[in-house]
Amino acid sequence: MDKFLNLLVAGTALGSIYALVALGFVVVFKSTGTINFAHGGFVLLGAYLTYNYSVTWDLPFIVAMLMAMATMAILAVILERLVLRKLVGQPAxxxxxxxxxxxxxxxxxxxxxxxxEVLLDDPWGTDQWELGGVVITQVRFFTVLFAAIVVLGFFLFFRFSAWGVAMRAAAIDQEAALAQGISVARVFAISWAIAGVVAVVAGVMLGADSASVNSTLSFSALRAFPAMILGGLDSPLGAIVGGVVIGVTEVMTTGYIEPNAEWLGQGFHSVMPFVVMIAILVLKPTGLFGSRAVERV
Amino acid sequence: MATDDTALRLLPTRFSRVSIGLVVAVGVLVPFVVSGDFWMTVLVSAGIFAMGAVGLNVLTGFTGQVSLGHAFFLGCGAYTAAYLGAARGWPLPLWLLAAGVIGGVIGGIVGPFALRLKGNYLVVVTLGLVFIGIHIFENWDRVTGGTNGTSTSQAELSLGFTDFRSFSIPGKDFSELQGLYYLVWILAGLFVLVSANIVRSRPGRALQAVRDRDVAAEVVGISLPRYKIGAFVISSSMAAMAGAMLGVQQQFVGPTSWNIFLSIQYVAIIIVGGVGMVSGAVLGALFLGPLPEIVEKYSDKLPFLYEVKGEGGIVSIAAFNEMLFGALLIVFLLFEPRGLAALWLRAKARFRTARSTP
Structure with missing residues (x-):
């Protein structure tokens, strides 16, 4: 039972990282209708920028992260404006x-x-707490906490702020939103900026999880795709649930499946999310919370 | 001159017959003129890229199914060449055919997924395929040699009457690279012929109908399962044979070469060359395929490049090459989505209008 709970904690921490990455994909997909592969690069750059500000420039960690968020938001908006905007109306x-x-x-x-590869110098400390046999490291605690803060902020923004409402309107029907005086162009820019901001948190957490910030982070970020598919491409809530489910599945694979099935090979847990994803896509392509496109063939 | 049946003919005009003849003649004569190993290597890798790109074009260009899984199928072919060709000593036609069959069968297994999914979803699934593929290549030690990889240098390259490793005609002996050049470009030529014949025949029109409006295609009686899966089978079979040749050229097959960047490279080739045109895939392969090697050769002329960090310069050669691929992909999609092949069509159109106005 202790083993199970420990794995559950580890899986939830990993899953909240996937959820954050998937959230970035979903925000852009929901408003612009495209999967933004560059998001993997945002995650990577976000982690390195945080390293640059906090370790190289020796700023307090929180300040460094906020600066990295600002930088990424600006960069994402510039990319959207210079490149992606020119492709509105083009095929997916x-x-x-x-x-x-x-x-x-x-x-x-x-x-x-x-x-x-660089180290972030453990700004969250290396201690761990024990609760009746369950070990919670500080890294994992802060990972889940940060993820929760970002997700909460995201939902409050979407639910109550004028821009959040505008984004939801544009996601439902761009033309109708335009007719109501909503600047769809600005909605695109804002969704990219949000993706850039979320990517910084995801990148830092991913770097903490794999013990160093290195160039493979962008591919690790692509491992969040299964989370996004499980949740449904256009559902932020789905991204969170999908992320946690996939994270827990991956860690449980390490704990229970790999020791009993050596023929699956070393590191099978890292492809498990994709196996789950393919199964989902075959059984229920719209995911758990995705909206269904009507089509009859 | 341009009647309705021109689209049905392989070589509709006298001009096209003459120019194809010229291209083939130049291709045959190249090894008589070029003997340097560098340019031969460049042309061999361009030929391999052409084989794979023609295959991807059947799937993406004709049928409109976007796949990032091409690297996985190339890998399957390369390991087939290593296992059957080098380790088991099968003759060339057999291991090459085996690669094609294995690629086709796996493509046929993946194909049905493509039926349920399109656009964004298909890209993600085929991406997953690449990750799962690398995992299999790393762990199926008995066949793939695991993370250490496996050698293909023993692979048989003879065809009964002649051996491509020491190919000769009366009066001239060719080097191994020159032999490989002939083999690779003969195969590429065959692939071009096959896909040109597909596109001008009934199945080809069906594929294009699926690409342009799949619902409408279904309504007029085109079976989506049959044609989508068929396109997958042909495309991955060609990819696997290209992969087999790539494995032989590199003399070594390791698991990490079959990554998503390789898939993106192939997509870039058909986009830069011209999506949906057979000639585009070949043009793209000739233009983009050799680019990394050429940049590396002339890197000392480009002051912003360095080979070893600390030598001065801003970006490493490897990084610059990948950037070139990314940048060309973006630039062509933004400014000339029909690719290099369209430049020719555009010139032709201009010539026509200039001639018809008195």
Whole structure:
């Protein structure tokens, strides 16, 4: 039972990271209708920028993270304005491929600026608490806490702020939203900025989870796809639930499936999310909370 | 001159017959003129890229199914070449065909997923395929050699009457690279012929109907399962054969080469060349395929590049090459989505209008 609870804690922590990454994908998908592969690059850059501000420039960690968020938000808006805006109305294929191009560019820019893996110097401390056999490390505690804060802020913004309402309106019907005086262009910009901000938190947490910030973070971020698919591409709530479910599944795979099935190979847990994703897509392509596109063939 | 049946003919005009003849003649003569290993290597890798890109074009260009899983199928082919060709010593036609069959069968298994999913979802699933593929390549030690990889240098390259490793005609002996050049481009030529024949025939029109309006295609009686899965089978079979040749060229197959960047490279090739045009896939392969090697060769002329960090320069050669791919992908999609092949069509259209106005 202790083993199960420990794995559950670890899985929830990992899952909240996936949830954060997936949230970034979903925000952009919901308002613009495209999967933004460049988001993997945002996660990567966010982590390195935080490192740059906090370790290289020696600023307090929270300040560094806020500055990284501001930088990423600006960068995301610029990219949207310069590149993605020109593709409004183009087929999904074109837009996806452009975001893949951006992903490659961002990755190589990161490699050129910081060519090595770096450490964030454990700003959250290395202590751990024990609650009746269940070990909770500070990293995991803060991961879940940060994720919860971001998610809560996100939902409050969407529910109550004027821009949140505008974004929901534009997501339902762009033309109707335009007719009501909502600037859809600004909605796009805001959703990209939000994605940039969320990516910083996700990147830092992903870096903490894998013990160092390195260039593979953007691919780790792509492992959040299963979470997004499970939840349904256009549902923020789905991204959170999907993230936690996938995180727990992955950790449970390490704990229970891998020791009993060696033929699956080393590190099977890292592909487990994709196996789950393919199963979901076959059984229920719209995910748990996704809206269904009506089509009869 | 342009009657309705031009689309049905393989080579509709005298001009196209002459130009194809010229291209083939130049292709055959190249090894007589070029003997340097560098340019031969460049042309061999361009040929392999052409094989794979023609295959991807059947799926993405004709049928409109976007796949990021191409790297996985290439990998399957490369390991087939290593296992059957090198370790088991099968002859060239057999291991190459086996690669094609294995690729086709796996494509046929993946195909039905594509039926349920389109656009965004299909991209994500095929991306998952690449991750799962790398995991299998890393762990199926007995066949793939695990993380250490496996060698393909023993793979048989002879075709009964001739051996492509030491290919010769009366009066001239060719180097191994030159032999590989002929083999690879003969295969690429065959693939071009196959896909040009598909696109001008009934199945090809069905595929394009699926791409343009799948609901309407279904209504006029085109079976979506049959054609979507068929496109997957052909495309992945061609990819696997290209992968087999890639494995032989590199003499070594390791698990991490079959990553998402390789898939993106192929997508970039068909976009830069011209999506949906057979000639586009080949043009793209000739233009983008050799780019990394050429940049590396002439890197000392480009002051902002460095090979070893600390030598000066801003970006490493490897990073610059990947950036080039990303940037070209974006630039072409933004400014010339029909690719290099469209530049020719555009010039032709301009010529026509200039001629018709008195």
């Amino acid at each position: 294929f074109t837009v996806i491929m452009v975001t893949l191009g951006l992903l490659i560019l961002i990755q190589q820019v990161q490699q050129s600026i910081w060519s090595t």
